[in-house]
Amino acid sequence: MAKKKQKEQVVDEPILEKEPVVEKEAEVVSSDNGTAKEVEVTSAEAPNLEQQLEQAQQEAAQNLDRWQRAAAELANYKRRQEEQLKLQRDMIKADVLQGVISALDDMDLAFQNVPPQLDGQLVGWVEGFRLVQRKLDKILEDQGVSSISTAGAFDPNLHEAVSHEDSPDHEEGQIIAELRKGYQIGSRVIRPALVRVAK
DSSP states (O other), X not given: OHHHHHHHHHHHXXXXXXXXXXXXEEEEEEOTTSOEEEEEEETTTHHHHHHHHHHHHHHXXXXXXXXXXXXXXXXXXXXHHHHHHHHHHHXXXXXXXXXXXXXXXXXXXXXXXXXXXOOHHHHHHHHHHHHHHHXXXXXXXXTTEEEOOXXXXXXXXXXXXXXXXXXXXXXXXXEEEEEEOOEXXXXXXXXXXXXXXXX
16 A cells, blocks of 8 residues: 555656756857956857957957057158158258358359469469368368259259350250259258340
């Protein structure tokens, strides 16, 4: 009889439903102390994590693009500042050297009119002035100032035409003669050369 009761009790026990099985994936993440540990991620959370990863990658790409643009803008700004500083330096030099150039004009004019025959005392005096002229030329050279070439064709950016003349020895637009030297510092013209041009 006791056995019969036990059987009945077993039959009377309610049947429990099993919980739905959720697939789990293992994900390895790094912990605070630097060691790798495995974290279980449910299949329901996986799409959400993929979306977050994609979003983070997009943000990283945008941040990289912004950084590259900012770096390029900074490089351009620095280059423009350097160019402006160089231009300002050249302008200041040009203003200061105008006086030296004017003195050289007077020297050139004086040497063009030196008499062909000089006595011994005057030769020494003229050579002294030639030494001064060479020193002034050296000052200009040290400051990056060069004379403008007047050989060849007339260039309105570098030369100033005083006259246009017929010349059988020159083609039209060619420079016949230089009347006054021109000077430039780098690509900046301090003073154009005065020239006669063939027409």
